[in-house]
Amino acid sequence: MDITINKQIVPKNEKEQDFTPVFKINNLNLWYGQDHALKDIKFDIPEKQVTAIIGPSGCGKSTFIKTLNRMVEMVPIVRMSGEIVYRDKNIFNAKYGVEELRTQVGMVFQKPNPFPKSIYENVAYGPRIHGIKNKKVLDEVVEKSLRGAAIWDEVKDRLNENAYGLSGGQQQRLCIARCLAIEPDVILMDEPTSALDPISTLKVEELVQELKKDYSIVIVTHNMQQAARISDRTAFFLNGEVVEYTDTSTLFSNPSDKRTEDYITGRFG
Numbered sequence: 001m002d003i004t005i006n007k008q009i010v011p012k013n014e015k016e017q018d019f020t021p022v023f024k025i026n027n028l029n030l031w032y033g034q035d036h037a038l039k040d041i042k043f044d045i046p047e048k049q050v051t052a053i054i055g056p057s058g059c060g061k062s063t064f065i066k067t068l069n070r071m072v073e074m075v076p077i078v079r080m081s082g083e084i085v086y087r088d089k090n091i092f093n094a095k096y097g098v099e100e101l102r103t104q105v106g107m108v109f110q111k112p113n114p115f116p117k118s119i120y121e122n123v124a125y126g127p128r129i130h131g132i133k134n135k136k137v138l139d140e141v142v143e144k145s146l147r148g149a150a151i152w153d154e155v156k157d158r159l160n161e162n163a164y165g166l167s168g169g170q171q172q173r174l175c176i177a178r179c180l181a182i183e184p185d186v187i188l189m190d191e192p193t194s195a196l197d198p199i200s201t202l203k204v205e206e207l208v209q210e211l212k213k214d215y216s217i218v219i220v221t222h223n224m225q226q227a228a229r230i231s232d233r234t235a236f237f238l239n240g241e242v243v244e245y246t247d248t249s250t251l252f253s254n255p256s257d258k259r260t261e262d263y264i265t266g267r268f269g
């Protein structure tokens, strides 16, 4: 699309975005002690799309995703500068509580980490903490969340059994259900399929495609095929910098940076 300014036709700027950002990241820097792990990160993450973060081991993918819900600050030696704006609020602003942020920005981890409780209690836990006590309401939230995570049919007859009795893939979808139960806006996923078998991986990938209708998703993955299959936009990280960030099909078919090309063609990493 061209833009008309003073009756002149101005070609569309490549950097112009045609999406609504859920996160705006401006000049984000992060250090672990002296180690400069994130360098001048600047890009916007779209609403209701899947954004993949790719790059070789140690390039800062996990560190980056954990800045978005401020989990990275649990490491005492971390220092940061710059700005992360979530829906017009600077997440580092003292007035914006970290609990509130984490209610809106949920996270699913690499290894499924259910609580040692029943399947039902795993999902009801968050809503209970947020003050929902009514059993009927909780039942509805649990069912809706398990359905949303595409695991309801597999567990509906064993809701009171311990979650540890589920397979790894089922546990991961249960953890996604637990995340959905607090009705987040954004879901962060840090290598959510790396501990899963291929069939469970496929189920989680299909689920991500469903979830993006209602949620904005950021996913760290080692697996470039996975990024190509399921994401709309991809950021390629290298040594703590974003080398390239664009729509996924362009990044994989026509990368603009030689380092991206070398990485996606397997020359390093």
Ligand SMILES: Nc1ncnc2c1ncn2[C@@H]1O[C@H](COP(=O)(O)OP(=O)(O)OP(=O)(O)O)[C@@H](O)[C@H]1O
Residues within 6 Å of the ligand: 032, 035, 037, 055, 056, 057, 058, 059, 060, 061, 062, 063, 064, 075, 222
């Ligand atoms: N808790 C920590 N304390 C000190 N340094 C850390 C810590 N976590 C990560 N780092 C360093 O920050 C850099 C980025 O690490 P990070 O785990 O974010 O990379 P990654 O791309 O997610 O790697 P991988 O793909 O192997 O998980 C690395 O140099 C790592 O050693």
